[in-house]
Amino acid sequence: MRAELLVDKGVARSQIKLASAVAKYELVAAGLAEGVVSEAKARVISKALDRVEADPLATAEHLVLAEKLLVEYATQFTAKELRIVGRRRHRHQRGHLARGAPQRARYRHVGVR
Secondary structure: OHHHHOOOHHHHHHHHHHHHHHHOOHHHHHHHHHOOOOHHHHHHHHHHHHHHHHOOOOOHHHHHHHHHHHHHHOOOOOHHHHHHHHHHHHHHHHHHHHHOOOHHHHOOOOOOO
16 A cells, blocks of 8 residues: 555554544545545544543443544544543543443533633
8 A cells, every 4th residue: 555655654553453443434425525524633533533432331322422422523623632522521421320320311412621
């Protein structure tokens, strides 16, 4: 791939890593393909979703909701702000799951201040 596209080895690795990460998340991949989500934001979202997926308290529903919200937030925030939102949202959700909070309280909006 690197030789065909005439890119440096580091760039090629980065592109392959991004493609692998994004392939797991349909909305992120679609947003990237449509140009709604930048490469930097796709990396941030993928990492945040990987954290949610690795969380033993999170369900598939949590992962789907997190993906929808983060892709939506990608149109409103920079990559750095999106990273902050992703971390806060995961901590917030994890706290509610650990305490057994009602379903609706788990999805409260968490933004950047």
